[in-house]
Amino acid sequence: MMNGIGVSPGIAIGKAHLLKKQEAALTGVILLTDADIISETNKFNNAVSLSVTEVETMISNYDQSQGKEGLEILETHIELLTDPQISEDVIEKISKEKKNANDALIEVIADAVQLFKNMDDEYLSARAADVQDIGNRLLRNLNASNQTYTPLYETDTIIIAEDLTPSDTISMDITHIVGFATQVGGRTSHAAIIARSRGIPAVVGCSITLRDIKDGDLLILDGQSGDIIINPAQEIIEQYRVKRENWLKQTYLLRSLKDTPATTTDGVNINLLANIGDANDMEQAIGFGAEGSGLLRTELLFMGRDALPGEDEQFEFYKIVALKAKGQPVIVRTLDIGGDKQLPYFNFPAEQNPFLGYRAIRICLDRPDIFIVQLKAILRASAFGQLKIMFPMISNIQEVRAAKTILQQAKDELTRTDITFDKNIPVGIMIEIPSAAITADLLAKEVDFFSIGTNDLCQYTLAVDRMNEQIKNLYDPYNPGVLRLIAYVIEQGHKNNIEVGMCGELASDPKATLLLLGMGLTEFSMSATAIPEIKNIIINSSLTAAKQIYRRVMEMDSSALITAYLQEATL
Amino acid sequence: MITKDYIITAAEGMHARPATNLVKLTKNYSSQISLKKGDRTVKLSSLLNILSLGIKGGETISIIIDGEDETSAIIAIDAFFEEELKHL
Numbered sequence: 301m302m303n304g305i306g307v308s309p310g311i312a313i314g315k316a317h318l319l320k321k322q323e324a325a326l327t328g329v330i331l332l333t334d335a336d337i338i339s340e341t342n343k344f345n346n347a348v349s350l351s352v353t354e355v356e357t358m359i360s361n362y363d364q365s366q367g368k369e370g371l372e373i374l375e376t377h378i379e380l381l382t383d384p385q386i387s388e389d390v391i392e393k394i395s396k397e398k399k400n401a402n403d404a405l406i407e408v409i410a411d412a413v414q415l416f417k418n419m420d421d422e423y424l425s426a427r428a429a430d431v432q433d434i435g436n437r438l439l440r441n442l443n444a445s446n447q448t449y450t451p452l453y454e455t456d457t458i459i460i461a462e463d464l465t466p467s468d469t470i471s472m473d474i475t476h477i478v479g480f481a482t483q484v485g486g487r488t489s490h491a492a493i494i495a496r497s498r499g500i501p502a503v504v505g506c507s508i509t510l511r512d513i514k515d516g517d518l519l520i521l522d523g524q525s526g527d528i529i530i531n532p533a534q535e536i537i538e539q540y541r542v543k544r545e546n547w548l549k550q551t552y553l554l555r556s557l558k559d560t561p562a563t564t565t566d567g568v569n570i571n572l573l574a575n576i577g578d579a580n581d582m583e584q585a586i587g588f589g590a591e592g593s594g595l596l597r598t599e600l601l602f603m604g605r606d607a608l609p610g611e612d613e614q615f616e617f618y619k620i621v622a623l624k625a626k627g628q629p630v631i632v633r634t635l636d637i638g639g640d641k642q643l644p645y646f647n648f649p650a651e652q653n654p655f656l657g658y659r660a661i662r663i664c665l666d667r668p669d670i671f672i673v674q675l676k677a678i679l680r681a682s683a684f685g686q687l688k689i690m691f692p693m694i695s696n697i698q699e700v701r702a703a704k705t706i707l708q709q710a711k712d713e714l715t716r717t718d719i720t721f722d723k724n725i726p727v728g729i730m731i732e733i734p735s736a737a738i739t740a741d742l743l744a745k746e747v748d749f750f751s752i753g754t755n756d757l758c759q760y761t762l763a764v765d766r767m768n769e770q771i772k773n774l775y776d777p778y779n780p781g782v783l784r785l786i787a788y789v790i791e792q793g794h795k796n797n798i799e800v801g802m803c804g805e806l807a808s809d810p811k812a813t814l815l816l817l818g819m820g821l822t823e824f825s826m827s828a829t830a831i832p833e834i835k836n837i838i839i840n841s842s843l844t845a846a847k848q849i850y851r852r853v854m855e856m857d858s859s860a861l862i863t864a865y866l867q868e869a870t871l
Numbered sequence: 872m873i874t875k876d877y878i879i880t881a882a883e884g885m886h887a888r889p890a891t892n893l894v895k896l897t898k899n900y901s902s903q904i905s906l907k908k909g910d911r912t913v914k915l916s917s918l919l920n921i922l923s924l925g926i927k928g929g930e931t932i933s934i935i936i937d938g939e940d941e942t943s944a945i946i947a948i949d950a951f952f953e954e955e956l957k958h959l
Contacts, residue, residue: 376887376918379894385917412919419925427887427922579882623882623928684880 302509304481306526307492310501310551311544312479313537314456316517319464324406324439331398340394344387344401347441351381354437358470367497370470373430373490377467380434386412401442409435426489433465433490453477458519460510466490474500479521481528483510495523496587499551503528553832558589562835566842570817572835573629573825575803578617582624585828589835592628592686594751594825595803596621598674599641607645608670614677622685629686631728631751631801631825632678634671634703636660636692655765660693665702675710682722690751694729694736700746728799732756737785744796751825752789754804758782777806778859778866787819787854794820801825811866813837818850837870872937873945877952878929885926887918894918896947902938904948 331337359374380386386408393404409431416428453473459480461468469491472480477500485491485504495502501523513519513530520529520540529536562570573594574585582593601609601617609617621630637643638659651657664671678689691703704727714721731737732753740750754777759766761782764774776782786802793800801823806812808826813834816824824834849869856862879885897904897915904915908930913920915934926932936944 372888372891376891379891379918383917383919384914385919412923415923421884421925421927423883423886424922424925430887431919620882620928623880 301527301529302506302512304503304506304510304526304528305485305487306502306522306524307485307487307489307504308495308500308502309524310479310499310547311540312458312501312519312521312523313540313544314458314478314519315454316460316513316515316519317453317457318513318515319459319461324402324436326403326406327400329400329403331394331400336400337395337398340401340404341391343442344390344394344405344438347401347405347438348381348387350441351434351437352378354441355381355467358467362470369497370494373466373494374470376430377434377437380430381438402439405435405438405442409438422486423488426486429463429485429489429491430466433467436465437467458521460513462510464491466494469494469498469500472498472500474498479503479523481506481510481513481521483507499555550829550832553836554588557832557835557839558587560589560835560839562838564817564838564841564843564846566844568817568843569822570838571801571823572831572838573631573801573803573823574828574831575825576621576630576828579620579624581828582621582630585831586624586626586628588828588831590628590828590831592625593621593630594801594823595690596630596632598633598635599637602635602637602643603641605645608673611673611677611680614674615680618678618681618687619684622681622687625685627686629688631688631690631749631803633690633692633730634661634674634678635664638663655759661691661699661703662693664691665699665706668706671703671706672710672713675707676714679710679714679721679725680719682725683720687722688726688728688749690728690730690749692730692753693733693756694731694743695733696735697739697742697746700729700743704746730803731789732760732804734761734785737761737789740789740792741795744792744798747798749799749801750789750793752786752800752802752804754782754786754802754806757785757804761785776859777804777809777812778862780854780857780859780862783815783853783862786816787850790820799823808834810834810837811863811870814841814846814849814869815853815866817841817843818846818848818853872935873941874933874935875945875949876931876933878931879926880928882928884928884930885921885924885932887922890918890921893948893951894921896951897944899947900936900938900940900944902936902941902944904937904944905935907933907935 331340355374355377362371389408390404393399393407394401412431413428416431417425419425453476455476457477459477462483463485464482479501481503483506492502492504501521503521503523503526518531520532562572571591573592574590575595576582576585576593577597577600601614618632638648639655642648678687681687694700726748728747728749728751730753731750736743758775758777762774762779764771766775790800800821802821803825807824808830810833853862894915905912906915906921908924908926911924934948
C-alpha cells in the first residue's frame with residue numbers, strides 16, 4: 301500500500317497502465333543564413349496555428365456534461381498558445397541567438413515553467429503544468445512527424461504516470477479509465493481540477509514510490525484518502541466494491557441535484573449549509589451545492605501552534621472564508637475550546653467534569669482580552685462577505701448580554717479607527733444546553749438567530765457522556781425528551797421571527813430530515829458530502845406530509861418506535 | 872491616458888480563467904492597455920505576463936489605458952472588475 305494526496309474523491313478498482321513520457325531534446329543547431337531564420341520563424345508560426353486548430357477542435361467537441369472547467373482550461377490554452385510574449389521571446393531567440401525553432405521553444409517554455417514553479421502561491425505554481433502542456437503541443441506540431449494517437453485502453457484501467465498534462469486529463473476516455481495516480485502534482489493542478497469535475501478518482505503527489513507499480517497490477521485507488529493498494533486480498537476488494545457502489549450512488553445524486561434548489565413539492569425553500577473548518581472546506585462545500593456555511597469552527601486557527609493567533613492573522617483566515625463563500629452567508633462560531641479541546645499554550649485547570657466546566661463562552665467572558673481580538677477580526681472580515689457571529693455554550697441570557705457588550709466594544713474600537721465592517725452583523729447563539737432550549741422564548745428576544753447543536757444538547761439533556769462506551773446506547777437524539785426540546789426551540793424562534801438552524805449531527809441524518817422539516821426547521825447545516833442525500837429527501841417530500849410525520853412522532857413514547865417509523869416514512 | 876486602481880476581491884486572486892477573459896476583452900480595443908502591480912508593468916495582451924505577476928486576493932493593481940477608444944475600454948474594464956471578478 302502507498303499513499304499520495306487524494307484530489308478527486310471516489311473509489312477506483314482496476315488494472316494499472318503505465319504511461320511513459322517522451323522528453324523533448326535540444327538539437328544545438330546554429331542557424332547560418334537569414335533564409336534559415338525566416339524558415340524557422342515560419343515553422344514556429346505554423347506550429348502555433350496547427351496547435352490552435354487542435355485546441356479549437358477539442359473545444360467544439362467538448363462534452364458540456366463533463367463540467368465547464370475543462371472548457372475554461374482549453375480557452376486559457378488558446379490564449380497561451382497565441383501569447384505575444386511567448387512568440388516574441390521565441391522569435392528573438394531564432395533571430396538574435398540563431399537557434400532553431402525547436403531549441404528556442406524548449407528554452408522559452410522551460411523559463412516560463414520555472415517562473416511559475418517558483419511562485420509562492422500554490423495555485424499559480426500549478427499553472428506551470430499548463431505552460432508545459434501548450435509547450436508540448438507546439439513542439440509536437442513543430443516536429444510534425446509524430447502524430448497524436450489515442451491509445452485504446454481495456455475497461456477498468458487505472459493510469460499511472462509521472463505527471464499528466466491538463467489536456468491529457470481532458471481527453472481521457474472515461475468509459476475505460478476509472479482513475480489515475482501521478483508522482484507529482486497537488487490539489488490545484490489542472491489535472492486534479494479536471495479529475496474532480498469529470499468525477500474520475502485521482503491521487504497525485506505519490507512521489508517516486510509509484511514506480512513500484514507494474515503494468516497489469518490490480519489496484520484499488522481511493523481518491524479521498526489518497527491510498528493506493530497494490531494486488532489486494534479478495535476480502536479487501538469486496539470491501540472496496542461496496543464503497544465504490546455507495547460512491548457511485550452519491551455521485552449520481554450530486555450530479556443530478558447540485559444546482560437544484562432544495563424546495564419541497566409544496567414549494568417551501570430549505571437552506572442546506574455546510575459545517576466547515578477553513579476556506580478549503582468552504583470551496584469544497586460549494587461544489588456539493590451548499591448555500592453557505594451554518595457553522596465555521598474557528599478552533600482550527602487556535603490549535604497546533606505555540607501562541608494565540610493575532611488579530612491580523614485571524615482576520616486573514618475569516619476574510620478568505622468570506623470570499624470563498626461567494627456572497628453566501630457564513631456563521632462564524634466564536635472560540636469553542638475547553639472540554640475535550642485543549643490548547644498547549646493556554647493553561648486549563650484540571651477538572652472533574654471538563655464538559656461541564658471551563659469552556660467556550662465561559663472562557664471568552666472570563667478572558668475578554670482574548671475574546672475581543674477574535675471579535676474584531678471577524679468584524680473586519682465582515683466587509684468581505686456575509687458573515688454572522690455565533691456564541692457557543694450559552695446557558696442563560698446574561699451571558700448573551702455580556703458577550704454582546706464585548707462585541708459592542710469591538711465595534712466601537714473599529715469605528716474609532718475608521719475601519720469598515722458590517723455594522724448590522726447578525727448575532728446568534730448555539731442552543732446546546734437544556735436551560736437555553738427551555739428559555740428559547742426569552743433568548744429569542746435577545747438575538748437574530750438560533751442554531752441547535754444536537755450533539756451537546758443530547759448529551760446534556762440525557763446526562764450521557766457520548767464518549768463513554770458503556771452507556772453509548774443511551775445517547776439517543778430520538779429520545780422523546782430531546783425531540784420535544786428541539787421542537788420547542790424551533791417554535792419559539794418562529795414566534796419571535798428569528799431564524800432557526802441546526803448544525804449538529806441530526807441535521808445530516810436522513811431519518812430525521814422529514815421530522816425536522818415537520819417541526820418547521822428551514823436551515824440544515826452538515827458536512828458537505830451529506831448535502832445531496834438530504835436534498836434528495838427534501839425535493840421529494842411535502843411540508844404537509846412532514847408535518848403529519850411530526851405529529852405522529854410526538855404521539856410515540858420510545859425512540860425505538862420513532863426510529864422504526866421514520867425509517868419507513870423516509871423510504 | 873487613463874489610469875485606474877482596482878482591488879482584487881476574488882479570494883483566489885487573478886486566476887487563469889478571469890485573466891483569460893480579461894485578455895480577450897482587451898483585444899476588442901485598439902488602445903494600448905497595461906497592468907501595473909508594484910513597480911512592474913505588463914501589457915494586458917499577454918496572459919503569461921499577467922499570470923507571472925502572481926496577483927493575489929486583496930491586492931491592488933492599476934490599469935493603464937492609452938489610445939483613441941480609451942473611454943469605452945475603461946467602461947468595459949470597470950464592468951469586468953465590478954461583476955465578473957466578484958462572482959468567480
